[in-house]
Amino acid sequence: MQSERRRLRIQPKINTEGGQEYETAQPIPDVFVEERAYFPEPPPPATTRRRPPRQSWEIEAVEEPKKNRVKKTKAPKEKKERAPLFGGKRKKDKSRKADAMPVEKKKGKKEKKKRSFPWKKEKQPDLSPLESGAVTVPDLLAPASADFTSRDYVVVDGVYHAYLYITGYGYTTIVGNGWLNPLIEAGEDVNINFFIRRQPKDKILSSIAKTTMINRSRMRDVGDTRQDYEELDSAINSGMYLKENINRSGEDFYYMHTLIEAVADDPDTLEQRLSATEILCTSLDLVCRRCDYRQEQAYLSSLPLLGLDPDIERKSRRNVLTTGVAAAFPFSSFEICDQNGIMLGINLHNRSVCMLDIFDATKYANANMSLLGMSGAGKTFLLQLIAMRLRQQDVQVMILAPLKGFEFRPACEAIGENISKSHHPPTIVST
Numbered sequence: 001m002q003s004e005r006r007r008l009r010i011q012p013k014i015n016t017e018g019g020q021e022y023e024t025a026q027p028i029p030d031v032f033v034e035e036r037a038y039f040p041e042p043p044p045p046a047t048t049r050r051r052p053p054r055q056s057w058e059i060e061a062v063e064e065p066k067k068n069r070v071k072k073t074k075a076p077k078e079k080k081e082r083a084p085l086f087g088g089k090r091k092k093d094k095s096r097k098a099d100a101m102p103v104e105k106k107k108g109k110k111e112k113k114k115r116s117f118p119w120k121k122e123k124q125p126d127l128s129p130l131e132s133g134a135v136t137v138p139d140l141l142a143p144a145s146a147d148f149t150s151r152d153y154v155v156v157d158g159v160y161h162a163y164l165y166i167t168g169y170g171y172t173t174i175v176g177n178g179w180l181n182p183l184i185e186a187g188e189d190v191n192i193n194f195f196i197r198r199q200p201k202d203k204i205l206s207s208i209a210k211t212t213m214i215n216r217s218r219m220r221d222v223g224d225t226r227q228d229y230e231e232l233d234s235a236i237n238s239g240m241y242l243k244e245n246i247n248r249s250g251e252d253f254y255y256m257h258t259l260i261e262a263v264a265d266d267p268d269t270l271e272q273r274l275s276a277t278e279i280l281c282t283s284l285d286l287v288c289r290r291c292d293y294r295q296e297q298a299y300l301s302s303l304p305l306l307g308l309d310p311d312i313e314r315k316s317r318r319n320v321l322t323t324g325v326a327a328a329f330p331f332s333s334f335e336i337c338d339q340n341g342i343m344l345g346i347n348l349h350n351r352s353v354c355m356l357d358i359f360d361a362t363k364y365a366n367a368n369m370s371l372l373g374m375s376g377a378g379k380t381f382l383l384q385l386i387a388m389r390l391r392q393q394d395v396q397v398m399i400l401a402p403l404k405g406f407e408f409r410p411a412c413e414a415i416g417e418n419i420s421k422s423h424h425p426p427t428i429v430s431t
Contacts, residue, residue, distance in 0.1 A: 143156045
């Protein structure tokens with residue numbers, strides 16, 4: 001179908017300027033109006049020359065119909081077999097053609113290629129910061145903030161830490177079992193750190209023998225009335241005691257270091273706990289010192305990195321044998337924590353969990369128990385707690401309460417147990 005023609009009428013115009021004439025094209029406003037008759041202007045006088053008028057120009061603009069363009073597809077080129085390097089014909093591998101699966105190509109449909117846009121980011125899988133590597137394990141373990149500017153304490157995440165150490169000469173010579181239990185049971189937010197290092201026997205024995213000989217030679221030059229005489233005598237006796245127990249009793253030689261940590265939420269509470277710890281050490285014949293200007297090193301030493309500051313190690317080093325090290329561990333404490341027991345609460349003395357298993361025959365002779373206390377202390381509440389915790393472990397419970405049966409009724413109804421009454425005194429039985 002042919003397109004309609006549009007006509008543009010242009011009329012020449014003669015302009016006179018400076019005594020010269022020249023023509024310009026002047027379009028007619030309405031391009032769709034039919035051409036009107038052209039009446040030329042009257043000829044000028046004979047004095048001026050003028051060219052004869054020209055006819056109007058006609059310009060036709062024709063729109064060609066759109067053609068359906070067909071994309072040309074190139075035929076796939078056949079791959080030619082290359083000749084071998086050393087002459088001869090290449091053998092066709094029939095096994096590969098047999099193994100290859102025939103692939104049918106769909107005619108008329110072409111595979112669309114995915115376009116890659118550089119401004120569009122690919123979606124990444126949802127991973128946690130630890131899995132993606134943005135956060136490492138040291139980042140999780142490290143505190144958010146730490147302040148080591150103070151002489152008396154360290155502030156880590158808003159919590160105040162202060163440290164003391166027991167001097168090497170501050171221990172008693174003879175100790176018994178559980179000689180550090182009072183420090184271990186000191187109370188809430190008071191922690192004890194032990195550092196024990198075993199030393200080789202051959203080097204220690206030679207060092208003890210050499211030191212004992214030097215002390216004996218010095219003792220000869222010291223009179224009985226001097227104060228050094230008793231110190232040398234004590235050092236010689238200690239060396240003989242160590243040699244005898246190492247050689248005959250088969251004990252090992254250790255260096256022991258004790259670091260005490262106090263934690264609080266404010267400096268005043270921290271100072272009170274430090275003073276109470278110093279008084280406790282004095283009552284146990286132990287000499288302790290504060291880690292002034294060494295709080296940062298003490299804090300790093302208390303971390304589970306098995307590293308002790310050299311200065312603190314030198315000041316707190318004490319030589320002990322196997323029996324002394326074994327007696328320092330808290331084999332006896334004021335705690336009741338049975339593995340399969342029921343939780344009763346928190347120990348007010350040392351803030352430990354109190355768990356009781358009255359049916360543990362290896363620890364208790366029988367399952368009998370008595371509760372004593374003044375009026376309003378919570379004896380009935382404790383009985384209800386024990387009964388409900390035992391029911392959670394599928395233990396059959398029977399409560400005979402002739403006078404206070406009404407106090408056990410809400411607990412029995414809450415867990416859906418049976419309640420029965422007798423005719424004479426009220427009795428509640430929970431099974």
